[in-house]
Amino acid sequence: MIDSTDSSRPKGAENKGEAGLEEARLRQQAIGVKLRHMFDEVVNEPVPDEFLDILKRADAKAADGAA
Amino acid sequence: MSTSRLGAAPKPASADDEGFKRELVVLIPHLRAFARTLTGDPTAADDLAQDAMMKAWDARASYQMGTNMKAWTFMILRNQFYSEKRRSWRQSQLDQEAAERTLVAVDDPEAPVALDELRQALKTLPEEQREALILVGAGGFAYEEAAEICGCAVGTVKSRVSRARRALAATLEKGGYGRDGKAAGDAMRSILGEADRLAGARS
Numbered sequence: 091m092i093d094s095t096d097s098s099r100p101k102g103a104e105n106k107g108e109a110g111l112e113e114a115r116l117r118q119q120a121i122g123v124k125l126r127h128m129f130d131e132v133v134n135e136p137v138p139d140e141f142l143d144i145l146k147r148a149d150a151k152a153a154d155g156a157a
Numbered sequence: 158m159s160t161s162r163l164g165a166a167p168k169p170a171s172a173d174d175e176g177f178k179r180e181l182v183v184l185i186p187h188l189r190a191f192a193r194t195l196t197g198d199p200t201a202a203d204d205l206a207q208d209a210m211m212k213a214w215d216a217r218a219s220y221q222m223g224t225n226m227k228a229w230t231f232m233i234l235r236n237q238f239y240s241e242k243r244r245s246w247r248q249s250q251l252d253q254e255a256a257e258r259t260l261v262a263v264d265d266p267e268a269p270v271a272l273d274e275l276r277q278a279l280k281t282l283p284e285e286q287r288e289a290l291i292l293v294g295a296g297g298f299a300y301e302e303a304a305e306i307c308g309c310a311v312g313t314v315k316s317r318v319s320r321a322r323r324a325l326a327a328t329l330e331k332g333g334y335g336r337d338g339k340a341a342g343d344a345m346r347s348i349l350g351e352a353d354r355l356a357g358a359r360s
Contacts, residue, residue: 117326117345120352122294124275127355129295132190141185144207145178148214152174 177217180226181210187227187296188234194291195238197280205241209234225302232306235288274344278328286321293318 188209192202213220213230220229279287285307292303293314300318304311329345 114326117330117349118322120349121275121322121325121329123352123355124348125290125295128275129190129194129291132193133186135186135189137185137189138203140203141207141210142182144211145182145214148211149174149178 173222174217176222177220178214181213181230184227184230185210188230191231191234191291191296192238194279194295195235195288197276205234205238208241209237212237228298228302228306231292231296231298232308235306274329274347275325278325278344281328282321282324286317286324289314289317290321290325294322 185206188206189202192206192209193199196202196205209230212233216233220226279290282290288307289303292298292306293300296303298306300311300314303318304314307314326345329348
């Protein structure tokens with residue numbers, strides 16, 4: 091779980107100790123979620139036809155070579 | 158390029174080509190995503206991903222079916238990226254500011270603010286930290302696999318990932334990349350909010 095009630099927490103370097111550690115953990119978790127989201131956004135894009143065209147041409151060439 | 162450490166095998170029968178191609182097609186979206194994080198530019202990324210795809214196809218004889226093809230193709234893509242970069246960028250050091258402007262220019266203006274902040278912050282990381290973090294934190298690779306892809310020790314990947322995570326958090330908190338005079342802490346706040354929304358949507 092990621093707690094976004096960030097405004098209720100004391101901010102800045104004076105906030106050390108357990109609360110600070112918990113805060114850091116939450117932040118790392120949030121960064122991780124965003125990072126995966128950023129990556130997955132591209133993964134979920136439709137693949138441009140160009141990719142498959144190139145592969146098709148290469149495949150045809152391989153078939154020619156084998157024949 | 159060395160493709161020998163992952164899936165080294167003598168030779169496949171050409172009947173394997175069809176299976177190889179099917180696996181390769183499935184990996185295209187992932188190769189595009191990895192290329193995007195390396196280049197930071199969608200057009201350059203697709204060029205790179207296409208080159209890597211062809212290199213993988215041409216090297217299919219050295220790939221052993223059933224081994225980790227994703228890691229193998231990522232390694233090919235990464236090698237391709239760095240060899241091109243060495244060739245073309247040796248003289249002209251990439252101007253960080255220009256790169257960031259390009260990144261902003263090509264970004265979808267509708268994209269959530271927090272994603273944009275993260276992309277900017279990622280650009281401030283040293284290259285080897287960025288790729289380690291992407292592979293492990295977004296690509297879903299184990300430390301061992303990331304180490305093979307990057308051609309370094311597992312411990313090196315671990316320390317790069319942890320340094321990258323600390324640096325990212327610090328940058329986002331300080332707004333250290335200073336864009337549009339955004340107030341410190343805004344980036345981290347928007348990321349916390351966005352992540353919360355995403356986590357909620359997922360579960």
